[in-house]
Amino acid sequence: MTAEGSPAGSPAIRFDGTSVVYPNGVKGLDAVDLEVPRGELVVVVGLSGAGKSTLLRAVNGLVRITGGDVVVDGRSVRASHGAGLRDLRASVGMIFQDYRLVRRLSVLQNVLVGRVARVPTWRQLAGLWPKEDVALALDSLDRVGLADRAYVKAGQLSGGQQQRVGIARALAQKPAVILADEPVASLDPVTSRQVMDDLQRINRDLGITTLVNLHFLDLAKEYAERIIGLSQGRVVFDGAGAGVTADDFAEIYGRHPTAEDVLEAQVAL
Numbered sequence: 001m002t003a004e005g006s007p008a009g010s011p012a013i014r015f016d017g018t019s020v021v022y023p024n025g026v027k028g029l030d031a032v033d034l035e036v037p038r039g040e041l042v043v044v045v046g047l048s049g050a051g052k053s054t055l056l057r058a059v060n061g062l063v064r065i066t067g068g069d070v071v072v073d074g075r076s077v078r079a080s081h082g083a084g085l086r087d088l089r090a091s092v093g094m095i096f097q098d099y100r101l102v103r104r105l106s107v108l109q110n111v112l113v114g115r116v117a118r119v120p121t122w123r124q125l126a127g128l129w130p131k132e133d134v135a136l137a138l139d140s141l142d143r144v145g146l147a148d149r150a151y152v153k154a155g156q157l158s159g160g161q162q163q164r165v166g167i168a169r170a171l172a173q174k175p176a177v178i179l180a181d182e183p184v185a186s187l188d189p190v191t192s193r194q195v196m197d198d199l200q201r202i203n204r205d206l207g208i209t210t211l212v213n214l215h216f217l218d219l220a221k222e223y224a225e226r227i228i229g230l231s232q233g234r235v236v237f238d239g240a241g242a243g244v245t246a247d248d249f250a251e252i253y254g255r256h257p258t259a260e261d262v263l264e265a266q267v268a269l
C-alpha cells in the first residue's frame with residue numbers, strides 16, 4: 001500500500017460507470033468505464049459537446065457526478081467533501097485553454113498559486129512563501145524553459161509562454177495527475193507543438209499521469225500514447241495513438257476529418 005492507502009498497482013484514475021447529468025437534464029457523460037494506468041499520457045478527442053471537458057472535470061469534482069464514481073489515486077471523488085475534496089484537488093493539476101493567469105502578478109507569483117492548497121492563507125497574503133515553495137516554483141518554471149521570466153508580469157508574456165506558466169503552476173502542485181483541457185486551442189501550430197512537447201517531457205520525466213483534451217487529430221496522433229474517442233458522453237474508441245487511422249477518426253466524429261480537424265492541413269493523417 002502507498003502512503004495514500006491505495007494499492008500500488010491500482011490505476012491512477014478509474015472511471016466506474018461514471019455519469020454526469022447536468023441540472024438542465026443534459027447528459028455530459030453516460031456510464032463511462034475507463035482505467036488510466038499511472039504515468040500514461042492519454043489524449044481525449046471528440047466533437048464539440050462530446051463530453052471531453054466533463055470527463056476531465058469529473059476527475060477533480062468540478063462537475064457533480066450523478067451516477068457511478070471516479071476513483072483518483074484510490075480516492076472516491078463522489079465520496080470526497082470539504083477537506084477531503086480540497087486534498088484531492090491539490091493532487092490534480094489543471095491546465096486551461098485560456099491559461100487563467102493573473103496578468104498583473106509576476107510569473108513566479110502565478111506559479112506559487114499552485115501551492116495555495118498547501119500553504120496557510122495568512123502566509124500567502126503576507127507574501128511569506130516558504131523557501132521550499134519558491135524553490136519548487138522556480139524548478140517548475142525551469143521545466144518549461146521560463147525560469148528567466150520569473151519576475152516579469154504574466155500579462156507581458158506571449159500566449160505560448162502564458163500556457164507554459166499554466167503548466168508550471170500545475171507542476172508546482174506536485175500533482176499525481178495533470179488534466180489539460182484543450183491547452184493549445186488558442187495557439188499557432190509551432191507554439192502548440194512547444195506546449196505539447198512540454199507536457200510530453202514532463203509526463204515522461206516525472207511519470208505524472210496526464211489527460212489532454214485535443215481537437216486536432218494530427219496532434220493527438222503525434223503525442224498520445226493512447227487515444228480515447230468520445231461521442232455523446234460515451235467512449236467510442238480506445239486505442240494506441242500511433243495506430244489510429246482516418247477511418248477510426250471518422251467513427252469517433254461521425255464524419256470524415258476536415259481541414260478544421262488538423263493543426264496543419266498539409267499534414268496527411
Ligand SMILES: Nc1ncnc2c1ncn2[C@@H]1O[C@H](COP(=O)(O)OP(=O)(O)O)[C@@H](O)[C@H]1O
Nearest residue numbers: 022024026027028047048049050051052053054
Ligand atoms: N454547465 C453545463 N450545464 C449544462 N450542460 C452542459 C454544461 N457543461 C456542458 N454541458 C453539456 O454537456 C455536453 C458535454 O459538454 P462538454 O463536456 O463541454 O463537451 P466538450 O468539452 O467535448 O465540448 C454538451 O451537450 C454540453 O452542452
Ligand SMILES: [Mg+2]
Nearest residue numbers: 052053054181
Ligand atoms: Mg470542452
